[in-house]
Amino acid sequence: MVMQKGMTVALAGNPNSGKTSIFNALTGARQHVGNWPGVTVERKEGHFTYAGVHVTVVDLPGIYGLTSYSLDERIARDFLLHGKPDLVVAVVDTTNLERNLYLVLQLLELGVPVVLDLNMMDEIARKGIEIDTVALGQALGVRVVTTVANQEEGIEALKEAIVESEQHHPAPTFKLDYGPPVEEEITRLQNMLERSTNLDGYSSRWMAIKLLEGDPEAQRQLKGQPQEEEIMSTVMAATVRLEGRLEDGDIEMALVERRYGFLNGLAKAIIRRKTGMERRLDISERIDRIVLNKYLGIPIFLTLLWGAFQLIFTLGGPVADLVDAFFTWLGEASAKGILALGAPEWAASLVADGIIGGIGSVLVFLPNILLLFLVIAILEDSGYMARAAFVMDRLMHALGLHGKSFIPLILGFGCNVPAIMATRTLSSEKDRILTILINPFISCSARLPIYVLFAGAFFAQAQGLIIFSLYVLGIIVAIGTALLFRRLFFAHEIAPLVMELPPYRLPSVRSVLIHMWERSRLFLTKAGTIIAITVILVWALASLPPGVEYASEASLIGGLGRLLAPLLAPAGFGFWQAAVALFFGILAKEVVVGTLGTLYGGEATLTVAIQSAFTPVSAYAFMVMSLIYIPCIATIGAIRREAGWRWALLSVTYSLLLGWLLAVIIFQLGQLLRLA
Amino acid sequence: MFPLSLATSGQWVQICDLRGGRGVRMKLSQMGLFPGQVVQVILNDGGPIVVGRDGFQLGLGKGMARQIYVKPVTS
Numbered sequence: 204m205v206m207q208k209g210m211t212v213a214l215a216g217n218p219n220s221g222k223t224s225i226f227n228a229l230t231g232a233r234q235h236v237g238n239w240p241g242v243t244v245e246r247k248e249g250h251f252t253y254a255g256v257h258v259t260v261v262d263l264p265g266i267y268g269l270t271s272y273s274l275d276e277r278i279a280r281d282f283l284l285h286g287k288p289d290l291v292v293a294v295v296d297t298t299n300l301e302r303n304l305y306l307v308l309q310l311l312e313l314g315v316p317v318v319l320d321l322n323m324m325d326e327i328a329r330k331g332i333e334i335d336t337v338a339l340g341q342a343l344g345v346r347v348v349t350t351v352a353n354q355e356e357g358i359e360a361l362k363e364a365i366v367e368s369e370q371h372h373p374a375p376t377f378k379l380d381y382g383p384p385v386e387e388e389i390t391r392l393q394n395m396l397e398r399s400t401n402l403d404g405y406s407s408r409w410m411a412i413k414l415l416e417g418d419p420e421a422q423r424q425l426k427g428q429p430q431e432e433e434i435m436s437t438v439m440a441a442t443v444r445l446e447g448r449l450e451d452g453d454i455e456m457a458l459v460e461r462r463y464g465f466l467n468g469l470a471k472a473i474i475r476r477k478t479g480m481e482r483r484l485d486i487s488e489r490i491d492r493i494v495l496n497k498y499l500g501i502p503i504f505l506t507l508l509w510g511a512f513q514l515i516f517t518l519g520g521p522v523a524d525l526v527d528a529f530f531t532w533l534g535e536a537s538a539k540g541i542l543a544l545g546a547p548e549w550a551a552s553l554v555a556d557g558i559i560g561g562i563g564s565v566l567v568f569l570p571n572i573l574l575l576f577l578v579i580a581i582l583e584d585s586g587y588m589a590r591a592a593f594v595m596d597r598l599m600h601a602l603g604l605h606g607k608s609f610i611p612l613i614l615g616f617g618c619n620v621p622a623i624m625a626t627r628t629l630s631s632e633k634d635r636i637l638t639i640l641i642n643p644f645i646s647c648s649a650r651l652p653i654y655v656l657f658a659g660a661f662f663a664q665a666q667g668l669i670i671f672s673l674y675v676l677g678i679i680v681a682i683g684t685a686l687l688f689r690r691l692f693f694a695h696e697i698a699p700l701v702m703e704l705p706p707y708r709l710p711s712v713r714s715v716l717i718h719m720w721e722r723s724r725l726f727l728t729k730a731g732t733i734i735a736i737t738v739i740l741v742w743a744l745a746s747l748p749p750g751v752e753y754a755s756e757a758s759l760i761g762g763l764g765r766l767l768a769p770l771l772a773p774a775g776f777g778f779w780q781a782a783v784a785l786f787f788g789i790l791a792k793e794v795v796v797g798t799l800g801t802l803y804g805g806e807a808t809l810t811v812a813i814q815s816a817f818t819p820v821s822a823y824a825f826m827v828m829s830l831i832y833i834p835c836i837a838t839i840g841a842i843r844r845e846a847g848w849r850w851a852l853l854s855v856t857y858s859l860l861l862g863w864l865l866a867v868i869i870f871q872l873g874q875l876l877r878l879a
Numbered sequence: 880m881f882p883l884s885l886a887t888s889g890q891w892v893q894i895c896d897l898r899g900g901r902g903v904r905m906k907l908s909q910m911g912l913f914p915g916q917v918v919q920v921i922l923n924d925g926g927p928i929v930v931g932r933d934g935f936q937l938g939l940g941k942g943m944a945r946q947i948y949v950k951p952v953t954s
Contacts, residue, residue, distance in 0.1 A: 267909035272902040299934025302911040417901070455901065459908045460915060487936065488921050488929075492888075495938075497926040593927050593938040606927075606940060699899070700940030701907060704929065 209257045210369050213282060215310060216294035217303050218265030219705040221322040224352035225294050226262045229362065253362040256369060261288065267302075269309045270418065274627055277420070283315055284405060290316050290368050292361070297321045297334065297349075300474065301466045307343070308462050311377040314406035317345045318364050325351045335473040342469055344376040353711065378408070381461050384448045388415060388441040395437060399430035414438045415445070416455045487706040491590070500594035507587070511578040515571055522570035530563030549746065557742030560800050562735055572648045573723050575617050580718035584710030588613075589702055596700050602682050603689035605629055606700045608638040612681070615645030616674075619834065621722060622647075623841040633693040636846045640688060640854055643834035643842075644681040646674050649792040653829045656796055660810045661822045669823070673830055680831060680861070737790045738797050741783070745802060760802070774828060774863065775821030775870035785828065791835050820873030824866040832862030883928065884944035886920045892949035893917045899946040907947070911935055917952055 216222040230249025247262040264275035340347040350357035392411035413421035538555035596606030614622035744760035764779025788795035803812035843851040922929040
C-alpha cells in the first residue's frame with residue numbers, strides 16, 4: 204500500500220486580491236466552512252490531490268499585514284505561527300504589486316515558507332505592463348507562479364509548485380536590511396532572545412523586530428519568561444537610542460518606510476511599462492465621481508435600495524403564492540393518504556397540521572429570502588456595497604455610528620445572524636458592539652411572515668404601507684437605541700473611516716449564486732431543524748394531556764399560555780394563543796406564524812381565526828411586539844459569541860421591555876382614539 | 880504641507896506625515912498610504928475623499944483625511 208502524503212497550505216493575501224477565486228479554483232467543490240477557534244470569523248478549508256499528494260488548503264482572512272491591531276490579522280498570524288502550515292501561498296493582485304508585496308515581506312520576515320502567486324496577470328497584460336518574474340523570485344528567494352484565477356489559468360502550475368515545495372523544503376532566505384542603527388539593535392536583541400527565551404515558533408529576528416515596533420502581542424509572548432525584565436529593559440534602551448538617531452524618531456514608521464523603500468526599488472527593477480500607456484481615469488473612477496458625489500450619493504443609494512425591495516416583493520410574491528398552494532395541497536393530500544392507510548386521526552393531524560402546516564407557513568417565504576440574498580450578493584460582488592458604506596458615513600456619524608456599521612445593518616434585513624458576524628470588519632471594539640446591539644431591530648426576513656399574515660388579515664387595503672411602517676419603526680428604534688447606548692456605554696470618538704474601494708466589476712453569475720446559496724442555506728436548515736422541532740413540540744403540547752381537545756385551553760400549551768397571557772393584556776392580546784406564539788417565537792420568529800398556524804388549525808382557517816381574536820389596533824400592537832420583543836435564539840447566540848454574555852443579556856432585557864412598552868402604548872393610544 | 884482634506888479633486892499629492900494613534904497609522908501604511916507615497920485625489924467634493932494610484936483606490940472619511948498631511952507634487 205502506498206502511504207498517501209499530506210500537507211497543509213495556507214492562502215494569504217490582501218482583500219480583493221482574488222484569493223477566494225484561487226481557493227475555489229484549487230479546491231473546487233471540496234470545501235468545508237467552519238469557524239476559527241474562539242471567534243465566529245469564517246474559516247474555509249478545502250482539499251485537492253496532485254501527483255499523489257493530498258493537500259489541505261486553509262483560506263486565511265483577507266489582510267493587509269500581520270500587526271496585532273485587527274482581529275483578522277491576529278487570526279492569520281496565529282494560524283501561521285501555531286497552525287504550522289507546510290507552505291503559505293501568497294496571492295498577490297499584480298496590478299497593485301507594491302502594496303500587495305508589503306504583506307509578502309511580512310510573511311517572509313515571519314519565517315514561513317512562501318510560494319508567490321502573481322494573480323490577475325490578464326489585467327497586467329492589458330495595461331501594457333511586463334514583469335520580470337525570475338528577478339522577483341530571486342530578490343525575495345521564493346518560487347513565483349502566475350495565474351488568472353477567474354479564468355482558472357495557471358492553476359495546474361500553482362498546484363505543481365505547492366506539491367514540489369514539499370520535496371524541496373524551501374527555507375526562507377530573505378532578509379530585509381533595515382540599515383546600521385536598526386540592525387545593530389535587532390542583532391543585540393536576537394542574541395538575548397535566542398539565549399533565554401522560549402520563542403514558541405516565532406523566529407528570533409521577527410520577535411526582535413516586533414519588540415522594537417512595540418507590538419503588544421510580542422510583548423505578551425514574552426510575559427512570564429525568565430529574562431522578561433532584562434529583555435524589556437534592553438528594548439527600552441534600544442528604543443531610546445534609535446529614536447535619537449532616526450529622522451522623525453518613530454521606529455515603527457521608520458521600519459514601514461524602509462520596507463516600502465525596498466519594495467519601490469524592487470518594483471522599479473522588475474516592472475517594465477510599455478510607452479504610450481499613460482495613466483488615465485479609469486471607468487471605476489468615472490463612476491465613483493457620480494456615485495460618491497456629495498449631492499447624488501445618497502439619492503442614488505436610496506433609489507437602488509428601493510429598486511431592490513421592489514424586485515424582492517413584486518417578483519417574490521407570485522412565486523411565494525405557488526409555494527403556498529403547494530403546501531396547502533401537500534397537507535390535504537397527505538392527511539387523506541394517511542387516513543386511507545388506516546392510521547389514527549392524530550397521526551394525520553401531526554403530519555398535516557403540525558409538520559406540513561408549520562414548516563409550510565415558513566417555507567412560503569423562501570422565494571423572498573432567496574431574492575433578498577441575491578440582491579445583496581450582486582451589490583457586494585459588483586463593488587457597490589463598499590461605496591454605500593462610504594456614502595452613508597456622514598449620516599451614520601450623526602447617529603453615533605461608523606460608516607462601516609452600515610453594511611451589517613443592510614444585511615440585517617436578510618438575517619441578523621450573518622449581519623452580526625459581518626460587524627467584525629469594524630476595527631473599533633466599541634463601534635462593533637454598538638452595531639451588534641442595534642442590529643436585531645432591523646427587521647429580518649423571518650419577521651416578514653408575521654407582518655404579511657396580520658397586515659393581510661386586518662389592513663388589506665393598505666398592506667404595503669403597514670408593512671413598510673414596521674420596517675421604518677425598526678430603523679427608528681435602532682437609531683434611537685444607537686443614540687442612547689452611545690451616550691450610556693460608548694462615549695468616545697468614532698474610529699475614522701478608511702476602506703478599500705475595489706474596482707467595479709460585472710458580478711459573475713456563478714459567484715453570485717454561490718453567495719446567495721451560502722446565506723439562504725441557513726434559513727433552510729433553520730426551517731428543517733429548529734422550526735420543525737418547535738412546531739412538532741407545539742403540536743404535542745397542544746394535544747396533551749391525552750384526550751384533551753386539540754389546541755384547546757385545557758391542553759398543556761393552553762396552560763402555559765394562560766400563565767403568560769395576563770402580562771400581554773395591556774397590549775390588547777392577552778389570550779393564550781398569542782402568548783404561546785410569542786413564547787415559541789423566541790426560538791425563531793417564523794415560528795410565531797407557524798405556532799398560530801398549528802394552534803388555529805392550518806393556514807386556510809388562520810386568517811379567519813385571527814380576525815376574530817384580534818382587533819386592527821391589537822393586531823398592529825402584536826406586529827410591533829413581534830418586531831422588537833426579543834432577538835431569536837440564533838441571534839442571541841451570535842451576540843453572545845461576538846460581544847459576550849453581558850451584552851447579550853442586556854440586549855434581551857432591553858428589547859423585551861421596549862417591545863412590551865411600545866405594544867402597550869400603541870394599543871392604549873388606539874383605544875383612546877377610538878373612544879374619542 | 881496641508882491636510883489631505885484640503886486637497887482638490889484631480890490633484891497629485893505626496894504623503895508627508897500621518898497623525899493619530901499607532902493602530903491607525905499602521906493600518907493606513909499597510910493599505911498603501913505611507914509617508915513618501917504619491918497618490919491622486921480622485922474625489923474631494925466636501926463629502927468623503929477618494930484617493931488612488933495604479934491598482935488601488937481608497938475611501939477616507941473626513942476625520943481620517945484631516946490626519947494625513949500631504950504636499951502637492953507636479954507630475
